[in-house]
Amino acid sequence: MNPGFNIFGFLVFYFFLFTNLFAETNPTHQYSCFQTNCISFDLPSRWFLTERRSNGIATKFDHFKTLPLKEESGREIIPALVILFKESENKLPLHPIIFHAESRRFSMITNVRNSFSLQKIPNVENSYKFLGIFGNFKDKEDIVLQHYITATEDKFGFTIIITCYESVYPQIEKDIRQFLDSLSWYTRPLPWKFKNPEEQISKAKELESSALDRLKTKKSEEISLALEELSDSCELGSASACEMFTLFMNLGR
Known part of the structure; x- marks a missing residue:
């Protein structure tokens, strides 16, 4: 043990x-x-980290959720928020629009309701760090809402997916707005430098x-x-x- x-x-x-x-x-x-890249955000304390994984080299995964939310019928629904850091497979810089399009495979959205951009990049006209869409898909008879957001920095890409059944979405809508309004990317100095995997x-x-x-x-x-x-x-x-x-x-x- x-x-x-x-x-x-x-x-x-x-x-x-x-x-x-x-x-x-x-x-x-x-x-x-993850490495030199950081994403900061505001999220009410009823959201909590339920899983964190990292291979220490190219990926890191954070999964947040709330306690079950009840529909009028009494059925319990658990919203989820996922943040994925991933290095490009060829170690080359990622193009933000191409990465956004290619990473759509992680999203289940079939009906796009609107698109948006977040965190204006200084001194660059009409350029934003985060590209996002908001839409829905069907799960049997239920409508599921989803935010799909991506960003890139050099050879790293970031994907954020927020998923919630439409029936309970009003209960967390303010939370999600707070998250989106505060979402920010920044860099930090590289915390460690290793000569080989054994040192890491x-x-x-x-x-x-x-x-x-x-x-x-x-x-x-x-x-x-x-x-x-x-x-x-x-x-x-x-x-x-x-x-x-x-x-x-x-x-x-």
Whole structure:
């Protein structure tokens, strides 16, 4: 068994307090980074990260959802928001319009209701970072609404898909507007430089081990640092760190 889960029991209470404190002090602002690229956004705290995966080289995947929303009939529906970072297969720069068209395979939209663009690029006329469409498709007798959004930066492409049944969409419409209005791309310095894959694997293990040691202290400031280390280890490709980061971020829900 992964040693991180051996300490789960006695950390639940401390994480419950910490995550509730975090939600109260910073209820909406979130970000996700991969290598030098970051996407930031505002999303109400009822949305939570349910899965994070990264191969440490070319892809990273974040999946957010809410607790079930009830239709008038009583049926429960769970909206989903997915963010995908992906490096171009040929390592060459991506064209934003071509990438947007080719990535449509990830979207199920059959009826486009409107198109939009977000984050104006400074000093470039009529140019925006994010290209998006909003539309719907049918799932048996249900109408499902979907936002499909893409952006590119050099050899990296970003795809965002938000999916929700039309019957409960009014319950999250304000959330989605907040997300779209705040959506922003930015760069950061490259956090690590490795000579070979072995160095990267070693660093991922080092960060995960350090995080586990910090968790055992049960101190809120150490827990905060541990979550950052687990997130970094996950980004470098540690599947167990991804699982623990997601688990600990959602204790108390």
